[in-house]
Each structure stands twice: as C-alpha cells, then as structure tokens.
Amino acid sequence: MLVNSTTRLCCLIGHPVAHSVSPQMHNAAFKALGLDYVYLAFDVEKNKLKTAVDGLRALGAAGFNVTIPHKVSIVEYLDGLDGKAEKAGTVNTVVLENDLFIGYNTDIYGIAKALEGFNLPEDKAALIIGAGGAARAAVIALLNLGFDEIILANRTVEKAYELSGWVRSMNRRASFCGLDRLGEAAGNCGLIVNATPIGMSPKTDETPLRSKDIPENAIVLDMVYNPLRTKLLKEAEKAGAKTIPGIEVLVHQGAEAFELWTGRKAPIEVMRKAALTALGGEHP
C-alpha cells in the first residue's frame, strides 16, 4: 500500500525515539492487513509536548504512542482516560475517538499477555524493580492477575516507598527497598519484573540481580528488549528460573494499540517478526 492523500497517521512521540522499533512493527502490521495507515516516530522534547499534541489533533491523527519522558505529563493534554490508564496514572497509547484524544495504557495488557501460559505463583510475593511508568503498569497487571503482595525496589528509594503506599491504597500488601537490598528481597519472590533500563544496550553487562539471588522456581520478566536476551535473563537461566524477554511485552502492547487504532485484529506474528528483525534477532 502506497502512502497517499487518504493515509491515516499513527506515530510515536518521545525523547529520544531513534532506538524505537515501533515504526517497523506497526508498518509491517498495516501492510500485512492492507490498511491505509502509516506509523512515524517524532522526537519531541518536554517543552514541545503540548504543541505536538495540538498539532496531531489538528492533523486528525488516528492515534499515537507515548514514551519516555511524556507518559505521565501527556495526561493533562488529553480529553479523557481509559479506566486502566487512569488507575496506573500513565499513558502509552492515545486513540482518536469521536474527535477526542483518549489515553490508554497498553503496557498493562502487554505484561499480562507476556505472563500468559506461565504457572504464576500468586501465593508468593512479586518483586518489581523500578518505580516509573513501566513499574506502575506492572503493578496493575500483577494485581489484576491475583498477586496479593508486591515488593517494590528502586534506586530512588522514596519513589518505591510512594508506590508501595499506592499499592496498599488498593488493599494489597506492599513493601519497598533500595537496590542494595534487592538480593534479599528476591529470595521470597515467585515473580521478578525488571522495570528499569538496567542492562539495556549499550550497557549490556549490567544486571539488577545475579543468579545466586534468583530463586530457581521463579519467573523473571525483563521489560528491557534491547538486547533481546539481557544479562538478567542469562543470570535467571543460570539459576534455573523461567525467563520472559521484554520483546513479548513490546509486541503485545503494540498489538493492543494497533487494535484500538484500526479496529482490526493485530497480526501478532507479523509484528513479532518485524520487531525481531529490527532488533537484529532470529526469527523462523
């Protein structure tokens, strides 16, 4: 399908965006279904966010994704929020609905889908490393999946404390710690989610946890997807734990966004293949 005068616009806004593989993933999906849409990525600095949203509104964009550093600040420029985005307090997807920009958080769905098929030990605590937007999405996903206790660990311990209060306000158990006590915290957990950029390219030798601190029956989900197999996932494998790479979250959060924009079922395998290719990985 050629881009022409009727083509609908979807895009990513963030700063930076050059590393993103969302354009490859979504354009491959539009092409596979023969849809007249195009997906671009725009580097938008913090002080240009309002202007960018006004511009997209004036242009009648079908929707857009939002990434660092705008996932929270975007909320004030939108016309409404979906319930899950409101609960999480962060937005990663915006959809034009009846001329209104409505904010969604598809990371929550992406995390839940990535965990699907795993035997989740809901009777044990879940450890979330990080206290930013991805951690908030992970909290909502894990609470929806039935986890009753969440441990939050963060570099800035005050933010982990804040998030633990938020979890308690939803009537679930929560505790917090700094990264110095991560090993100790992980020992009691059945599920570990890394929601920080630790281990992300180019610092691929970094990991928030070593194998000796990862319980062998744990499930470890790393939200980082570049590299595809992070140091944390390698350490988890060494410990005998089950691992889930961040690309699974990437593909499923993208799939839900695609479905919201187009009303069509997302071609998951096409999207996974495009993302893997863009990240230099293997695909069948």
Ligand code: NAP
């Ligand atoms: P964010 O809102 O900016 O939060 C970043 C979090 O990481 C904060 O808790 C921050 O701690 C911590 N952090 C940042 N640099 C760190 C470092 N060098 N050492 C230790 N902690 C550090 O970002 P986000 O949206 O939550 O994203 C977090 C990660 O998840 C990113 O790598 C992002 O690419 C990934 N992600 C992946 C997907 C996916 O589809 N797979 C979706 C969403 C996010 P402080 O509070 O101390 O600053």
